[in-house]
Amino acid sequence: MSTKKELSVSAIQEGTVIDHIPAEYLFKVIRILGLDNCSNLITFGTNLGSSKFGKKAIIKVADKFFKDDEINKIALVAKEARLNIIKDYEVVEKKLVHIESEIIGIARCFNPKCITNNQEVTTRLLLVEKEPLAYKCHYCEKITTEEHLEII
Numbered sequence: 001m002s003t004k005k006e007l008s009v010s011a012i013q014e015g016t017v018i019d020h021i022p023a024e025y026l027f028k029v030i031r032i033l034g035l036d037n038c039s040n041l042i043t044f045g046t047n048l049g050s051s052k053f054g055k056k057a058i059i060k061v062a063d064k065f066f067k068d069d070e071i072n073k074i075a076l077v078a079k080e081a082r083l084n085i086i087k088d089y090e091v092v093e094k095k096l097v098h099i100e101s102e103i104i105g106i107a108r109c110f111n112p113k114c115i116t117n118n119q120e121v122t123t124r125l126l127l128v129e130k131e132p133l134a135y136k137c138h139y140c141e142k143i144t145t146e147e148h149l150e151i152i
């Protein structure tokens with residue numbers, strides 16, 4: 001079983017493996033984490049079979065250990081993601097991602113008239129509901145629900 005996984009994306013010596021990303025959100029996760037501007041060695045695989053999620057993606061970032069608040073940003077699109085911290089080829093820690101109570105500058109407010117959609121103001125959304133996700137805008141107080149959540 002694990003042989004199949006190892007063949008898909010090779011093991012890393014040090015760093016972070018982000019597993020169980022829904023395949024359709026791989027590139028959003030890359031953008032949220034700023035990996036498109038990261039000079040570390042990064043490997044990824046997508047449309048890998050997963051018994052739980054249908055198709056999943058995996059990202060391996062060598063020599064990178066994310067801070068919790070940094071990694072929690074991906075909960076917006078990949079709540080089921082699992083992190084594996086790798087040191088000297090061994091998995092030394094497994095972590096889940098957690099939905100934070102406030103998100104700043106990652107997602108858009110749904111209200112087209114909101115100041116954040118019309119001026120250079122960073123969005124600030126407060127969590128009001130976890131399942132499905134719903135956020136209230138700090139500025140206009142309008143609610144943005146999960147299906148309208150747009151990553152900036």
Ligand code: CTP
Pocket residue numbers: 002005006010011012013017019058060082084086088089090091
């Ligand atoms: N991994 C890696 N490099 C290593 C060790 C592990 O890239 N040196 C990856 C594995 O390929 C796997 C993930 O880290 O995708 C977790 O490794 P492991 O816990 O050994 O795998 P599983 O037991 O399959 O974990 P889980 O059931 O939590 O997915």
Ligand code: ZN
Pocket residue numbers: 109110111114115116137138139140141142
């Ligand atoms: Zn707003």
